[in-house]
Amino acid sequence: MGILQELRKNKWLYAMSLPVIVYVFIFSYLPMSAHILAFKQFIPAKGLWGSEWVGLDNLTFFFTGPDWLGVTLNTIYLNLLFIVSGTVCSLGIALLLNEIHHSLIKKVTQSLVILPHFISIIVVNLMVMNFFNGQDGMINSLLKEFGFQTISWFQTPEVWPWLLTIIFVWKGAGWGSIIYLATLTGFSEEYYESAKIDGAKRWQQIWYITLPLLRPTIIVLTLLSLGRIFYGDFGLIYGIIGDNSLLFNSTDVIDTYTYRSLRSTNMNSYSNAAAVALFQSVMGLITILFFNWFVRRVDNDSKLF
Amino acid sequence: MRMTQRDTSQLAVSAAAYLCIGTFALICLIPFWLMYIGSFTAESQIVKGFRMFPTEFTFDSYRFLFQGSQVYYSSFVSISITVAGTIAAVLMTSMFSYVAAHTKVKYRYFLSFYIYFTMLFPPGLVGYYLLISNWLNLRDSVLALLLPLLFSAFNAFLMTSYFRTLPFELNEAATVDGAHELYIFFRIIWPISMPVIATIALFYALSYWNDWFNALMFIDDPQNHPLQMMLRRIVSNSENLDYLNANINIPVSATGVQLSTVVITIGPIIFLYPFLQRYFIKGMTIGAIKG
Numbered sequence: 153m154g155i156l157q158e159l160r161k162n163k164w165l166y167a168m169s170l171p172v173i174v175y176v177f178i179f180s181y182l183p184m185s186a187h188i189l190a191f192k193q194f195i196p197a198k199g200l201w202g203s204e205w206v207g208l209d210n211l212t213f214f215f216t217g218p219d220w221l222g223v224t225l226n227t228i229y230l231n232l233l234f235i236v237s238g239t240v241c242s243l244g245i246a247l248l249l250n251e252i253h254h255s256l257i258k259k260v261t262q263s264l265v266i267l268p269h270f271i272s273i274i275v276v277n278l279m280v281m282n283f284f285n286g287q288d289g290m291i292n293s294l295l296k297e298f299g300f301q302t303i304s305w306f307q308t309p310e311v312w313p314w315l316l317t318i319i320f321v322w323k324g325a326g327w328g329s330i331i332y333l334a335t336l337t338g339f340s341e342e343y344y345e346s347a348k349i350d351g352a353k354r355w356q357q358i359w360y361i362t363l364p365l366l367r368p369t370i371i372v373l374t375l376l377s378l379g380r381i382f383y384g385d386f387g388l389i390y391g392i393i394g395d396n397s398l399l400f401n402s403t404d405v406i407d408t409y410t411y412r413s414l415r416s417t418n419m420n421s422y423s424n425a426a427a428v429a430l431f432q433s434v435m436g437l438i439t440i441l442f443f444n445w446f447v448r449r450v451d452n453d454s455k456l457f
Numbered sequence: 458m459r460m461t462q463r464d465t466s467q468l469a470v471s472a473a474a475y476l477c478i479g480t481f482a483l484i485c486l487i488p489f490w491l492m493y494i495g496s497f498t499a500e501s502q503i504v505k506g507f508r509m510f511p512t513e514f515t516f517d518s519y520r521f522l523f524q525g526s527q528v529y530y531s532s533f534v535s536i537s538i539t540v541a542g543t544i545a546a547v548l549m550t551s552m553f554s555y556v557a558a559h560t561k562v563k564y565r566y567f568l569s570f571y572i573y574f575t576m577l578f579p580p581g582l583v584g585y586y587l588l589i590s591n592w593l594n595l596r597d598s599v600l601a602l603l604l605p606l607l608f609s610a611f612n613a614f615l616m617t618s619y620f621r622t623l624p625f626e627l628n629e630a631a632t633v634d635g636a637h638e639l640y641i642f643f644r645i646i647w648p649i650s651m652p653v654i655a656t657i658a659l660f661y662a663l664s665y666w667n668d669w670f671n672a673l674m675f676i677d678d679p680q681n682h683p684l685q686m687m688l689r690r691i692v693s694n695s696e697n698l699d700y701l702n703a704n705i706n707i708p709v710s711a712t713g714v715q716l717s718t719v720v721i722t723i724g725p726i727i728f729l730y731p732f733l734q735r736y737f738i739k740g741m742t743i744g745a746i747k748g
Contacts, residue, residue, distance in 0.1 A: 176608065248478045270730070
């Protein structure tokens with residue numbers, strides 16, 4: 153018996169992997185069974201299996217309701233904003249950091265731009281509140297000082313996709329630049345030497361040598377984030393928008409919507425939330441498989457599986 | 458002629474780099490500075506807005522905070538789950554990743570896929586909620602803060618790709634000498650893997666230290682609230698500083714107390730940052746080679 157023999161031969165190695173195997177089974181595979189609640193009317197007392205089947209009722213309820221298209225589009229739109237601006241800024245930071253030759257300045261500035269990544273969203277939320285809240289937040293005070301009209305930020309949904317993008321970039325762009333910087337410092341000096349002999353200016357070297365060499369990395373990282381386009385950034389969005397329903401129009405994503413469905417006092421809240429979660433998982437699976445297939449075609453070494 | 462031209466273009470690009478990076482670095486730093494200064498600013502001044510430099514220096518917010526009992530409960534919860542969780546998580550993840558990268562293990566790709574599938578098809582919020590609160594019955598238990606973050610597939614992949622780069626001759630030599638697998642792992646592999654282990658430890662520690670979602674979902678008892686949850690409570694309900702159980706005779710503004718709490722939660726990160734930075738940039742880079 154191949155399997156038993158293999159397990160016996162490497163019993164200590166398999167034993168070392170056992171804690172994670174058991175853990176992942178309990179914390180990831182068992183809860184997957186809750187997806188079937190999308191087809192049931194869940195009553196906690198009857199449990200997952202005892203509750204009654206209701207066919208497609210929950211899914212019909214979700215898809216005929218007023219919210220599903222809005223939250224889906226918000227999820228995609230916000231993620232696109234995040235991916236595009238995040239990639240551009242991370243790339244820019246990496247390229248510029250590479251031009252700083254003073255090693256202490258380079259180290260200090262790199263530490264500073266990475267720092268926001270390590271801060272909890274609750275702290276970021278506190279900053280955002282102090283900057284934007286009410287009429288006497290910092291931003292409105294500045295606007296007033298320079299004679300502009302103040303804005304009631306927390307009642308103006310249109311500005312939030314952009315504000316969230318700025319926050320996302322502030323928090324994550326420095327962190328994202330690590331991977332680009334690491335890649336581009338590995339490029340051979342020879343390319344640049346010969347370009348210099350040909351009289352290429354520094355920005356021409358960046359444009360015609362560094363960027364084309366970085367292209368595969370950029371494409372792969374972008375495709376991998378596109379694969380997760382149906383998963384909203386719950387921490388960022390819920391941490392900052394919270395339950396402020398005035399802003400839902402432009403900021404409510406599938407994840408925050410599921411969370412609210414689950415927490416609502418509605419009798420059928422579990423099953424409603426399960427229907428949304430199932431929709432998300434299925435769409436997520438399809439997009440990840442699609443983009444991974446795409447990555448494989450672009451650059452076979454960077455595929456995830 | 459050519460020389461000077463090259464130098465000017467180099468100079469122009471460098472100048473632009475210093476300017477842009479310098480500006481962005483300042484934008485990253487200023488909010489922290491404002492909060493830090495704000496936490497020492499007197500109540501009468503802080504209501505007028507944030508300042509770059511303190512006008513009236515005071516420790517009142519800190520005194521208020523540390524007179525209450527909540528900050529002690531919350532610090533205790535945060536520190537203990539971070540320490541215990543990180544140690545357990547690093548042990549579990551490193552052992553698993555090592556096995557998943559080990560060329561002698563026939564089913565290593567199955568092990569990787571077993572983990573990867575959970576990223577492809579996540580269990581979803583409802584299943585997660587039911588698991589913690591109904592099936593495992595962890596409501597109001599610190600285990601609800603500890604267990605959910607014990608393993609991250611991303612970290613496992615980062616580590617696996619590091620272990621794949623190790624020369625496995627090391628291993629074979631030790632095996633021939635009759636060394637036990639556990640001995641090989643902890644005595645030979647572990648010491649040469651410090652950059653990646655430090656990186657992963659940092660990631661786990663941060664995810665524990667900064668977690669508030671699990672507390673929001675599962676913990677009602679304030680005695681089991683971690684610091685982030687305590688901060689969330691006094692930020693989202695700023696009138697209600699009663700939550701801190703503090704002496705109300707000290708005149709403080711809600712903002713001042715919020716800011717001093719922020720300083721307490723960020724302090725350890727800033728303090729450890731310079732020590733860890735060289736590791737995590739190296740560790741991230743190793744993982745960057747593949748996925």
